[in-house]
Ligand code: C2O
């Protein structure tokens with residue numbers, strides 16, 4: 001569907017107010033609902049599922065070390081409006097379609113509140129999944145200032161629930177951030193970028209079967225990761241934003257199911273990067289472009305002071321992007337400067353603990369592999385194991401481990417996400433894939449390359465390209481319990497590319 005670009009203004013999601021607040025805690029209630037929302041001037045209202053009936057959901061603004069309680073409530077219909085495949089694990093006919101569970105992505109959350117995929121619940125908690133524990137979740141917010149996001153994490157239908165609109169921002173603030181004098185208030189803008197396709201009547205289109213010959217496939221059938229043909233930011237199709245000629249801070253999230261974004265300014269001006277998934281870098285980095293896979297975030301300053309009177313498009317220069325998706329949004333530097341820009345662009349941003357290889361108690365080798373399922377569809381697995389296989393990653397509380405992720409799936413990089421922890425990327429090193437497939441032995445074919453400049457900070461999701469060993473290091477804590485790690489391409493995550501792990 002062809003929709004005219006840059007005709008709608010960028011919306012900013014509302015900030016959520018707590019139902020109760022004390023000096024160091026707050027209590028919120030959020031209800032998941034079906035609703036309709038206008039996504040573009042020329043589209044009728046589109047049916048969606050969203051938190052408090054909005055897409056994106058309302059934004060949380062919390063302080064570091066503030067205890068936040070959230071009662072996530074489900075008021076969704078019993079039937080899904082997107083195609084449910086009842087042959088995949090956890091999504092069988094006997095399981096209700098209107099189920100949901102919420103994960104705070106990047107949060108250092110106790111296991112009982114982490115949104116375990118099998119801890120789902122339906123409307124009014126009438127039915128609950130096998131590992132459901134509690135109605136009110138606790139978020140201790142012990143991490144540094146950063147932008148997290150919350151989204152659905154239900155076993156077998158995460159891809160559909162998120163595509164339907166179940167996602168929102170969650171900001172943690174701290175004193176260090178406040179002391180940096182960065183652009184704030186209306187000069188700090190969150191961007192939740194997704195791709196979606198539409199039917200001619202304006203309803204969301206999600207494929208109900210793969211492109212392959214469908215003889216013998218279940219109907220509907222899960223599909224491989226796909227690029228939809230339209231970009232939305234904060235719930236509007238290719239919006240514009242009118243700005244003053246000054247510095248702005250953008251908090252950017254790729255919330256697409258699977259799309260790879262490579263962002264660049266049409267003007268070729270730099271981004272001044274302040275942070276990664278899990279907070280500030282040590283020092284500001286000047287970059288001209290960056291890649292965000294599903295769930296990755298970046299924190300950047302863009303300086304429009306030299307561009308008054310111009311329009312600049314934020315471009316997606318990913319090689320595989322279709323022509324409709326090379327434009328993201330438009331900046332119009334059209335608003336006269338209200339007052340002198342006194343915000344800073346600091347160089348030093350703050351220290352964080354860098355883990356050294358020598359601190360690791362253990363190194364794990366984990367291979368990403370692809371097999372075929374009984375219908376001939378690809379089945380992507382973490383270390384060759386299925387979701388229900390015995391737990392293989394058992395980690396002692398607060399120990400440091402190195403994970404070496406060996407990707408032999410000849411396809412796009414997989415965004416590998418580990419719950420609970422922040423990690424550092426140590427390096428990526430190419431190896432001889434066919435030799436590895438024959439012998440299980442790694443022969444490196446080149447030197448290790450350090451992470452990209454925009455990946456130098458703490459991360460919770462990492463791109464693991466084909467033919468490389470991607471090495472990360474993390475301290476597993478500060479909570480014990482059962483968590484998950486998975487590919488964040490939601491079509492993979494829903495279909496076995498997710499594994500539980502235990503911290504004890
Ligand atoms: Cu953003 Cu386990 O997910």
Ligand code: CU
Pocket residue numbers: 380413414415487488489492493497
């Ligand atoms: Cu994947």
